Amino acid sequence: MRKWDVIVVGAGHAGIEASWFASKLGVSVLVLTLSLDSIGKLSCNPAVGGVSKGTLVKEVDALGGLIAKIADKCAVGYRRLNKSKGKAVWATRAQVDRFLYPKIARSFLESQRNIKILEAKVDKILVNNRKIKGVVTNFSEAFYGNTVIICAGTFLNSKLHIGLSSFSGGRLGELSSDELFKEIKKLGFEVKHFKTGTCARLDKRTIDFSKMMEQAPHYDVEPFSFDNESTPKNQLSCFITYTNEKTHKVILKNLDRSPLYTGKIKAKGVRYCPSLEDKIVKFPQKDKHQIFIEPEGWESLEVYPNGISTSLPFDVQIDFIHTIPGLEKAEILRPGYGIEHGLISPTQLYATLESKLIRGLFFAGQVNGTTGYEEAAAQGAIAGINAALRVKKEKPFILRREQAMVGVLIDDLTTKGVDEPYRMFTSRAEFRLTLREGNADIRLTPLAYQLGIVDKAVYAKVKEKSEKIEKYIKKLKSIKVVFDKQKKFSLFEILKRPNIEFSHLKSYLDDRVPQGVLGREVEINVKYEGFIKRELAQIKNLTNIDKIKVPPSLDFSKVPSLSREVVEKLNLFKPSTLGEALKISGITPAAIVNIYNYLSSKRKRRKRRIYES
Numbered sequence: 124m125r126k127w128d129v130i131v132v133g134a135g136h137a138g139i140e141a142s143w144f145a146s147k148l149g150v151s152v153l154v155l156t157l158s159l160d161s162i163g164k165l166s167c168n169p170a171v172g173g174v175s176k177g178t179l180v181k182e183v184d185a186l187g188g189l190i191a192k193i194a195d196k197c198a199v200g201y202r203r204l205n206k207s208k209g210k211a212v213w214a215t216r217a218q219v220d221r222f223l224y225p226k227i228a229r230s231f232l233e234s235q236r237n238i239k240i241l242e243a244k245v246d247k248i249l250v251n252n253r254k255i256k257g258v259v260t261n262f263s264e265a266f267y268g269n270t271v272i273i274c275a276g277t278f279l280n281s282k283l284h285i286g287l288s289s290f291s292g293g294r295l296g297e298l299s300s301d302e303l304f305k306e307i308k309k310l311g312f313e314v315k316h317f318k319t320g321t322c323a324r325l326d327k328r329t330i331d332f333s334k335m336m337e338q339a340p341h342y343d344v345e346p347f348s349f350d351n352e353s354t355p356k357n358q359l360s361c362f363i364t365y366t367n368e369k370t371h372k373v374i375l376k377n378l379d380r381s382p383l384y385t386g387k388i389k390a391k392g393v394r395y396c397p398s399l400e401d402k403i404v405k406f407p408q409k410d411k412h413q414i415f416i417e418p419e420g421w422e423s424l425e426v427y428p429n430g431i432s433t434s435l436p437f438d439v440q441i442d443f444i445h446t447i448p449g450l451e452k453a454e455i456l457r458p459g460y461g462i463e464h465g466l467i468s469p470t471q472l473y474a475t476l477e478s479k480l481i482r483g484l485f486f487a488g489q490v491n492g493t494t495g496y497e498e499a500a501a502q503g504a505i506a507g508i509n510a511a512l513r514v515k516k517e518k519p520f521i522l523r524r525e526q527a528m529v530g531v532l533i534d535d536l537t538t539k540g541v542d543e544p545y546r547m548f549t550s551r552a553e554f555r556l557t558l559r560e561g562n563a564d565i566r567l568t569p570l571a572y573q574l575g576i577v578d579k580a581v582y583a584k585v586k587e588k589s590e591k592i593e594k595y596i597k598k599l600k601s602i603k604v605v606f607d608k609q610k611k612f613s614l615f616e617i618l619k620r621p622n623i624e625f626s627h628l629k630s631y632l633d634d635r636v637p638q639g640v641l642g643r644e645v646e647i648n649v650k651y652e653g654f655i656k657r658e659l660a661q662i663k664n665l666t667n668i669d670k671i672k673v674p675p676s677l678d679f680s681k682v683p684s685l686s687r688e689v690v691e692k693l694n695l696f697k698p699s700t701l702g703e704a705l706k707i708s709g710i711t712p713a714a715i716v717n718i719y720n721y722l723s724s725k726r727k728r729r730k731r732r733i734y735e736s
């Protein structure tokens with residue numbers, strides 16, 4: 124009887140990284156998944172990255188993972204988001220070829236000799252004395268393992284909704300894992316259901332793009348992976364159109380056929396990716412909603428109309444789509460649908476993503492209540508590494524909140540749990556300026572090298588980058604010039620000024636200013652030096668948060684920079700101390716810092732008034 128070191132159930136974005144990282148640590152890995160053809164299938168939009176999600180992608184890459192490499196190999200267009208904001212928060216997003224992605228993902232896994240992949244449905248979990256023993260498939264074959272990682276995504280006890288019709292399925296056309304869900308419940312795990320949804324896919328040949336605005340790709344964006352140098356030459360554009368009053372009328376008229384508004388769908392949905400019907404009902408003052416027509420691949424005739432996710436009946440989908448400029452004759456190739464799926468409460472996991480209930484049983488990805496490929500990949504990396512380390516009886520690998528966005532994600536999940544689908548946001552991190560895309564390799568590759576999951580050449584390249592940045596900063600401090608016809612300043616002081624960019628200093632540096640990410644990192648380190656230091660200091664000041672009182676009359680909507688979600692929750696729960704506020708699910712340490720600053724400034728203002736009167 125063969126015994127595997129790590130058994131990974133599911134080969135979505137979490138399963139891919141979990142098996143890859145475990146195999147990199149030299150242990151034997153068995154991947155069991157429902158279909159070999161849908162390894163890393165992009166269930167929803169054909170895009171990877173975005174604000175803070177791009178940082179997760181780069182962090183997984185810096186650790187030696189796959190999501191960045193796969194995305195780069197099949198990217199059809201890159202864009203830089205947050206361009207109007209400071210360079211520290213620039214973010215990368217790429218449209219990818221949805222048909223190539225699974226092929227590339229599979230070939231990466233197949234390149235590892237110690238990974239075996241098998242098409243099988245896991246129905247049972249074998250446990251003895253609260254210790255994992257293995258799994259049993261739907262064809263009654265038992266596979267034994269020292270550790271098991273469940274990465275079953277949206278497939279646990281899942282139900283799809285199109286209008287008032289509903290049927291079992293993990294994705295349209297795929298099975299739901301009902302037996303596995305029952306097993307998880309039977310083992311004593313607390314479970315719940317969330318809801319998500321997707322839009323109809325349209326036939327490109329039936330769209331009039333001349334009525335839409337073209338959104339061209341950005342050619343100056345670096346690829347996702349730190350290993351790659353360039354992006355494709357001729358990239359594909361997206362196109363922008365809008366809904367209008369007619370669209371909204373069609374939808375409002377048919378709400379009695381919506382599973383969301385008739386109470387058929389009971390589970391909580393993704394707050395930040397609402398369905399079109401949700402947007403129209405919740406924001407009646409808005410007379411239009413933006414839609415991005417995204418390419419699904421280099422040669423695909425399908426396009427993805429991002430922004431019109433729906434679970435309305437098929438005929439209503441046709442009707443409302445035909446009211447949209449450019450889509451008057453659009454034909455649907457796949458209907459949009461809603462999905463309710465099971466998950467476990469992630470507070471039942473350690474920061475390694477091993478469960479507290481069963482030794483050796485790990486959970487990663489959407490099964491932990493997250494949404495998104497990037498969030499799943501990040502968890503897969505941590506679960507894969509730690510399952511292998513458990514087998515090797517080595518110290519666990521945990522990333523702290525100040526080290527990585529991955530650390531923020533896992534800390535939030537395991538300490539606060541989820542009461543709605545969890546998506547990564549920059550605002551969830553208290554060290555926003557430190558946890559950037561551009562320094563993910565400097566922050567994490569040395570740790571991965573110590574673990575033995577990236578090789579010496581990769582580590583040497585990162586070390587060189589880091590040394591170059593330091594050298595440039597030293598140089599900027601050492602060169603003093605007369606600037607603005609005033610007195611002498613160092614180039615470092617000059618670069619700190621708001622409108623000065625590194626490239627403006629070219630003439631003082633023998634015309635040699637590093638380009639791309641290197642130049643940007645030097646600039647960020649100089650410009651944000653003070654802010655970064657303040658970030659660290661603020662958090663250290665908050666050790667006594669249980670004693671810091673929050674006045675009952677405080678209207679949280681007055682506190683600057685709090686998201687609508689945070690304000691709603693705080694106004695509802697009315698915490699009496701900052702410590703109590705932090706315990707509320709969804710309340711980020713960054714939000715606590717904002718409230719603390721607001722209360723302090725109010726207190727100071729009050730003191731000043733008393734003093735002045």
Ligand SMILES: Cc1cc2nc3c(=O)[nH]c(=O)nc-3n(C[C@H](O)[C@H](O)[C@H](O)COP(=O)(O)OP(=O)(O)OC[C@H]3O[C@@H](n4cnc5c(N)ncnc54)[C@H](O)[C@@H]3O)c2cc1C
Nearest residue numbers: 133134135136137157166167245276277320488489495499
């Ligand atoms: C309809 C829909 C809409 C979505 N909309 C959005 C969105 O708007 N925004 C967003 O960020 N994300 C969205 N997502 C979520 C996104 O697709 C997931 O977050 C991401 O794919 C999760 O990755 P994962 O690896 O956890 O799971 P998945 O990608 O779901 O992969 C799960 C894997 O587990 C396998 N599996 C399941 N059960 C078993 C079993 N019993 N035995 C063996 N293998 C099994 C499956 O075959 C699959 O390979 C949507 C998903 C769906 C289905």
